Amino acid sequence: MINDLPIRKIIHVDMDAFYASVAQMDHPDLKGKPIAVGGGGNRGVVSAASYEARKFGVKSAMSGRLAIKLCPDLIFVKTDFERYREISNRIRKIFLEYTDLVEPLSLDEAYLDVTENKIGLPSASLIAQEIRQRIFNEVGLTASAGISINKFIAKVASDYNKPNGQKTVNPEDVLSFLEDLDIRKFYGVGKVTAEKMYLKGIFTGKDLKSKSLGYLEDNFGKSGSHYYHVVRGIHTSEVKPNRIRKSLAAERTFSKNLSSEIFMLEKLEQISEEVAKRLRKNNISGKTITLKIKYSDFSLQTRSKTLPYFISDKSIILETAKDLLYQNKLNNSVRLLGIALSNLNTEQPKTSKSLQADNLEINVQLKFSF
Known part of the structure; x- marks a missing residue:
């Protein structure tokens, strides 16, 4: 048992x-119908699917062709990021009426630390319920929420009663909640990792908890330490209102596969211009340029180069991307190109904090009003 871990009241809100x-909100005739945001046809990819479409197996990152095969009545609508950002900003203003400690993860989800909140309400569960009701009343959309002592558990809990629900994991219930959890529900455990865990007899949190730190590090590398700690309720990351951007990128998917580098130069110039535009808008620069190449067989390749100085100029980005393109022969015809800039001047030096974690457990005797 340890008593010095921070016990916070964290809400994870997920639209x-x-x-x-x-x-569906903007086009009432689409309500209750299976829709997919993104592109249909042979080249399109699903960005998001309504719950009506998900019942047929349609999900994000799926090809439009397969989505239509699964759901013949599927309706495709175009993405509208300006509208998404507008709605997201309205929702964020609601969050900020309760706490300044809001960490957006994307346009549709965020962490809130309400340990100390602006309305003086001691119950994080009631705050989450009130926020969800306000989003529905003032914006017209439903949200789900997870509430617990840290970001990891709140994130897992927010997916528990979707859609339009919430789940609170009280301090005294943390360990049993995690032990009973299917390993696939652990945030950060993807399909490949889950299958690897299955082969090693790890199906639940309890199975994961039975493995030593050394065993998990030997079999899962750096992630092993993360798994060892989170299954014991240990996750000390704070809610950070100003998340540090680590990269900035732009990419293009082509209507027809490109088979020659010569045909790709015009596309790279357009992508470089978009990256440079975003860099100027955010007033940042970076040192590492990465070229992303997705082939017609959907295999992915990246090529990177780090410069000795920070850059944000389109011409330098373009010339470096060209060098990377010609660095090696293409494996196949190309369906997508992307350019990313990382190693940004926004990144701060990292500080390390080690935990003596041989027999760590949350002190479940700590009572908290959730």
Whole structure:
């Protein structure tokens, strides 16, 4: 048992099928119908799907062709990021009426630390309920929420009663909640990792907890330490209102596959211009340029180069991307190109804080009003 871990009141708010829900809100004739945001046809990719479409197996990152095969009545709508940002900003203003400690993860989800909040309400569960009701009343969309002692558990809990629900994991229930949890529900455990865990007899949090720190590090590398701690309720990351951007990117998917580098130069110039525009808008620069190449068989390749100085100029980005393109022969015809800039001047030096974690557990005797 340890008593010095911070016990906070964290809410994770996650909008329900955000892009699709915005489309249905703006176009009432689409309500109750299976819709997909993104492109249909042979080249399109689903960005988001309504719950009506999800019942047929349609999900994000799926090809439009497969989505139509699964759901013949599927309706495709175009993405509208300006509208999504507008709605997201309205929702964020609601968050900020309760706490200044708001950490957006994307346009449709955020962490809130309400340990000390602006309305003086001691119950994080009631705050989450009130926020969700206000989003529905003032914006017209539903949201789900998870409430617990840290970001990891709140994130897992927000997916528990979706859509339009919430789940509170009280301090005294943390360990049993995590032990009973299917390993696939652990935030950060993807399909490949889950399958690897299954082969090693790890199906639940309890199975994961039975493995030593050394065993998990040997089998899962740096992630092993993370798994060891979170299954014991240990996750000390604070809610950070100003998240540090680590990269900035732009990419293009082509209507027809490109088979020659020569045909890609015009596309790279357009992408470089977009990256430079975003850098100027955010007043940032970076040192590492990465070229992303997705081939017609959907295999992915990245090529990177780090410069000795920070850059944000389109011409330098373009010339470096060209060098990376010609660095090696293409494996196949190309369906997508992207350019990313990382190693940004926004990044801060990292500080390390080690935990003596041989037998760490949350002190479940700590009572908290959730």
